[in-house]
Amino acid sequence: MKKEKVSLTFPPSKITFPLMTLLVRNFDLEVNILHADIHLNKTGKLIVEVSGEEDSIEKALQFINEQGITYHLFNGTLTWQEEECVHCGACTSVCPSRALSIAGPDFRLTFNKEECLVCGLCIKACPLRLLHLAHRGNETA
Template sequence: MKRRLTLHFPRQAVHQPITYRLAVDFDIAAKILRAQVAPNQSGTMVVELSGDIDELDAAELWLESLGLSLDRAPGEIRIDPARCVDCGICASVCPSGALSSAQPDWRLSFDAKRCLVCEQCIPSCPLDAIALVLEPR
């Protein structure tokens, strides 16, 4: 099973070897989609965790015991077609290929099924046409 989480690190927890402990103690693969963590500062990391559902639940409890807050809210990327000018900058930073543009018209296309919701496209858009929309649980 896979789960996407946003981990919010307090300053005192940024030195913890989180991904190593997830692999060794819980047999969970952690794919880091985006991270902003600096020594002696708070940080944020978006991860996709893969493993047994019971181990995923245990790992989440462990992460919270370290003082991390977890954002489990499912969300999706949405593009405002009224604002988008099909510049393709977002496609150049998309790690999954969910955003692309191709000849002959170079129109931006978005494949939501491929989207990892890593949020790398959001700050790359010069017109703020891309947003993360959190869905109610």
């Protein structure tokens, strides 16, 4: 059994394509939707975690590619230059998993690595560029 976190970009013409159903039914995968930004007639984004046999995941990714849907695998790590952080909270507003949060009586940023989806959405949100992502290159363009 293998798990992959995958970002999916749907072109407007594929926004109603029942991809999740097909991944479950045709490839015997478990699919957990972690983040969704889907609107009719617009480019859509999904971040999902898929679990299943390695071979099935590979076939599913090929299938996704054949449908004209772009995918990107996340398996890297996010790093935070904590010592330079000014705890402005800008990164927390874009974090879909609440891995980044402002907490405590002193309103300081905390980063929970266990909750991080490695989606990279926080990187551009930081005015000081203190968040960085390293990941492998398995993706379609």
